Amino acid sequence: MRRLIAVLAGLGLMTAGAVAQERLPIVDAHVHYGQNDWSPYPPAKVFELFDRAGVARVLASSTPDDGTLTLHRTDPGRVVPVLRPYRAGVGSGNWFNDPALVDYLEGRLKSGLYRGIGEFHLFDPAHAGTPQVKRVTELALERDIYLHVHSGAEPIRRLFAIEPRVKILWAHAGMTEPASVVGPMLEQHRNLWTEVSFRASAIAPGGKIDAAWLALFEKHPDRFMIGTDTYVTARWGSYLELIEEHRAWLAQLPRALAERIAYRNAVALFGAGSRGELAK
Numbered sequence: 001m002r003r004l005i006a007v008l009a010g011l012g013l014m015t016a017g018a019v020a021q022e023r024l025p026i027v028d029a030h031v032h033y034g035q036n037d038w039s040p041y042p043p044a045k046v047f048e049l050f051d052r053a054g055v056a057r058v059l060a061s062s063t064p065d066d067g068t069l070t071l072h073r074t075d076p077g078r079v080v081p082v083l084r085p086y087r088a089g090v091g092s093g094n095w096f097n098d099p100a101l102v103d104y105l106e107g108r109l110k111s112g113l114y115r116g117i118g119e120f121h122l123f124d125p126a127h128a129g130t131p132q133v134k135r136v137t138e139l140a141l142e143r144d145i146y147l148h149v150h151s152g153a154e155p156i157r158r159l160f161a162i163e164p165r166v167k168i169l170w171a172h173a174g175m176t177e178p179a180s181v182v183g184p185m186l187e188q189h190r191n192l193w194t195e196v197s198f199r200a201s202a203i204a205p206g207g208k209i210d211a212a213w214l215a216l217f218e219k220h221p222d223r224f225m226i227g228t229d230t231y232v233t234a235r236w237g238s239y240l241e242l243i244e245e246h247r248a249w250l251a252q253l254p255r256a257l258a259e260r261i262a263y264r265n266a267v268a269l270f271g272a273g274s275r276g277e278l279a280k
């Protein structure tokens with residue numbers, strides 16, 4: 001029935017009310033709320049977008065970190081804060097060498113609010129080898145929180161070589177890594193989860209779910225999550241479309257599998273917060 005409704009909804013044959021009843025709650029595992037967003041998208045406007053998109057809960061990080069704290073303060077039960085190493089003068093190209101990094105992270109982590117460190121970038125596998133990055137893996141382990149990492153497969157392998165017990169949320173499932181690489185990574189690293197922001201066109205080219213990705217979801221139903229990645233302000237302008245893009249391929253999965261990827265996997269890792277509909 002639910003699949004039928006999804007198909008009918010796609011054809012525009014269902015009323016809005018019927019669609020809303022069946023609409024999957026979403027946990028968006030990749031939100032940024034950077035300084036440029038604050039004025040055009042004050043918190044009330046951001047939460048209104050979440051409401052309209054059916055996004056019940058989010059993992060948020062930002063440059064600087066104050067944006068994350070603002071969203072969390074506005075609705076603590078709906079926002080999972082993740083601590084970004086980036087701030088004035090420190091970004092994707094130099095954070096792993098930043099002499100002040102460890103003090104900065106340790107100071108902020110004392111609040112106990114954060115459930116992860118990231119999202120950070122490792123474009124060059126060698127950058128995973130600095131003393132700072134090793135300490136970041138230790139901080140995550142000590143606090144039992146996750147690393148949210150934007151990289152290809154090789155830097156992920158390096159991080160697990162440094163600390164096999166660390167838990168990693170692999171941003172964009174490697175961004176350009178094909179299903180044939182993502183699958184073995186999930187098999188080899190049991191503490192690896194992924195979110196698929198930016199990957200809707202790979203998962204469902206031309207709108208139809210790709211067989212290799214479908215097989216991957218069926219083989220690893222508990223390792224995938226949804227994300228939008230609002231890394232620039234324009235992404236908030238297309239936020240509803242970004243979520244709809246994910247809903248379109250989720251609707252092609254068996255309902256139980258779609259529920260896991262849409263929100264149940266994220267809830268298993270990060271809790272349901274104040275959102276009762278996620279605990280059902």
Ligand SMILES: [Zn+2]
Nearest residue numbers: 119150171229
């Ligand atoms: Zn990213």
